[in-house]
Amino acid sequence: MFTGIIESVGKLAGLKNNGSDFLIEIKSAKLDLSDVKLGDSIASNGVCLTVVKLTKDSFFADVSGETIKLTGFAHYQVGQSINLEKALTPSSRLGGHMVSGHVDGVGTIERIINNGRSTDYWVSAPQELMRYIAHKGSICVDGISLTVNGLEQSSFRLTIVPHTAGETTISQFAVGRKVNLEVDQIARYLERLMTCSEQDSGAVSMDLLARSGFLK
DSSP: OBOSOOOEEEEEEEEEEOSSSEEEEEEOSSSOOTTOOTTOEEEETTEEEEEEEEOSSEEEEEEOHHHHHHSGGGGOOTTOEEEEEEOOOTTOOOOSOOBOSOOOEEEEEEEEEEETTEEEEEEEOOHHHHTTOOTTOEEEETTEEEEEEEEOSSEEEEEEOHHHHHHSGGGGOOTTOEEEEEEOHHHHHHHHHHTSOTTSTTOOOHHHHHHTTSOO
16 A cells, blocks of 8 residues: 655666566665565556565566556656655555555646646546546545546646655656546445445445435
């Protein structure tokens, strides 16, 4: 599990195409790898990757064909900047929101609008994901925990302050850029519960949610 609070921005230092999958190397002088072991997970632009080899300032990971198909890794080239976050520990602060590192789809930066010292980014998302995205809810974009500040039919707005832009790859975002999206887990699980058959034991209904105080 992750929080979406980026610890470091690294670089894609190597990419070996094995035909159906990649072996990649990500380098970062800032990310502390001293407590990382083989088999540990590191979120890389929001994708949970397993460390298969370590050096002093880099790690290697396999990227499966499934991951390539569902994320922005299909478009990445050597030199690409990558947001990095090590997995949570029991003593970690939960500064963002609960993030699994399992990307739901790829969005596109549609508009960038200066708003004082902040910047608004409108991001289009696949229609099947828009139903999980709520105004003032959380979303993970390229591994970054962010708040949704506006909604349109097929896109959502992020308002980014200078600190967040400076500590992540957001400062490099341009119109047309593809970004990894992971929606809030609570929304996914709630939908699953709501779509369970009414005859299922303990099925969740609108009436049950209202009686439990979840609906006004």
